[in-house]
Amino acid sequence: MIVTIDGTASSPMYKFDGKDGSLDIYKKDVEYLPYTFGKKDNVLIIGPGGGRDILYALAGKSKNITGVEINTSTIDAVRHFKDFNGDIYNKANVKIYGEDVRYFINRSKNKYDIIYLSMVMTSSALQTGYALNENYIYTVEALKAYIDHLSQNGKLVFLAHDEEDMSKIVATAISALSRNGVSVEEATKYIAVLNKDSTMTHNHGGNSQIDSPW
Incomplete structure (x- = not known):
């Protein structure tokens, strides 16, 4: 099932x-x-949409899963179709907030083992009222705020649409790290980029998968 926003941006909802x-x-x-390495107990998912990224955190047995979704209509849709999606937004270890992530992150006192943003940036968002929020999500100020809310050895994770988007994210991450006193040379040691197309195999259903050694 696909949840659409103003007929432009979309987010999958899995059965x-x-x-x-x-x-x-x-x-x-x-x-x-x-979720295959390091700590994963406390997870913040920015823009969970139809709930797919919540499923990955549940599969990883994360103890505390927080989702921040600016589009409250999407939250309503996931809860409306709870029989289809397993009522994931109402699970005991899942908390969903319908608000702008900048306000949430700025007032939060929590530290997270994983902060996860999966393809939140959308070109179609430029045509909607959510463009300002999505633009903020990838600013230097935003990435610095995410980094400051990571636990020790925590992970800030982005899944981008394409190489252009990922290049922008990497450049912004380096700038954000520099504000915390990390040099450009050192910053590259904290960043890993995985090219999905070059590492994936495809099953008969057409879904991309990775052969994991874990």
Whole structure:
């Protein structure tokens, strides 16, 4: 199922029966990679949309999952179709906030093991009222705020649409790290870029997957 915003931006909603055993299917997706190493107890998902990224956190057995979604209509849609998606937004370890991420992150006192943004940036957003928010999400100020809210050895994760978007994110991340006193040379040691097309295999259903050694 696809949740659309003003007929432009879209977000997938996956069918899920609510059972933990049914989450194993997501563990070979490249989107699950951040949950295969390091700490993952406390997770912040920015722009969870139809809830797909919540499923990856649930598959990773994260204890506390927080989602911040500016489009409250999307939240309403996920809750309306709870029988389809396993009622993921109402699980005991999931909290969803319908607000602008800049306000949420600036007042939050929490530290997160993973801060996750999966293709939140959309070219179609430039045609909608959410453009200002999405532009903020990828500013130097925003990335610095995310970094400041990471736990020790925490991970800031982006899934971008294409190489151009990822190049912009990497450049912005280097600038954000520099504001924390990290040189450009040192900053590159904190950044890893995975090219999905070059590392993925495809199953018979047409879905991209990664052969994980974990």
